[in-house]
Amino acid sequence: MRAMILAAGLGTRLLPYTKTLPKSLLPVNGKPLIAYPLGLVKEAGVKDVVVNVFHLADQIESALKLCSNMGLNVSFSREQNLLETGGGLSNAQRFLGNETFFLLNSDVVCDIDLKHVLETHIRSGAIATMVLVEREGRSQYAPVVWDPRSKHVKDLRGELGVRTKCSRSLVFAGIQVMEPAVFDYLLKRKESIIDAFYLPALREGRHIHGYLHSGYWADAGTVQDYVRVRSDLAGIRFSNLKPVPLSAPTSLDIEP
Secondary structure, three states, X not given: OEEEEEOOOOOHHHOOHHHOOOHHHOEEOOEEOOHHHHHHHHHOOOOEEEEEEOOOHHHHHHHOHHHHHHOOEEEEEEOOOOOHHHHHHHHOHHHHOXXXXXXXXXXXXXXXXXXXXXXXXHHHOOOEEEEEEEOOOXXXXXXXXXXXXXXXEEEEOOOOOOOOOOOOOEEEEEEEEEOHHHHHOOOOXXXXXXXXXXXXXXXXXXXXXXXXXXXXXXEOOOHHHHHHHHHHHHHOOOOOOOOOOOOOOOOXXXXX
């Protein structure tokens, strides 16, 4: 089992902090952000991880050198031009082989059990499984239409005009399990994975599974969200959060 962590983004919504430090290395409770998704995949038994890099790539590669001492073989997929999530995944295909893999955003902090997500994915027979979380009134996240009976994702961003009786306000958590068949949809060009894969697959009637996570989840994509995550983890101990023991390369003058 292999995994990919998406860490190439510019982090523009986190400026000015990401001007000199990549988003994936921003400190959270003494660890860089990327230590949290790396911890998730390590707990799931993953040993081989590829991280795509672009913005301040040297810093990320330097910070993750110690992962080899933690049971993780980390490779890097460098992008000459920013490819977004779909193009970035396509560019890293050679690292992932011809097997099922995890794909996670580098700014996600979550207490999910990826082993259980994988088991559910395999039983479902889906081409991909999206982890979903409930978020009321968070307009910055694209809505997901999900059938709670079949567990099928039916629509993303309202693009397909599908409605169900599910009253929950669900969003994509930036955590997914994928089959190698997803590469049939992808090109090495700047495109999101939603546009490159998920929407075309849904239009074809492919089974996209939805795994609803009810535990802790947050992303740190904006300054407000980043401050909230720092505050959460400073005040509460989450037993299922097991980031790899990397030290944050710097501290930032941000009030928690």
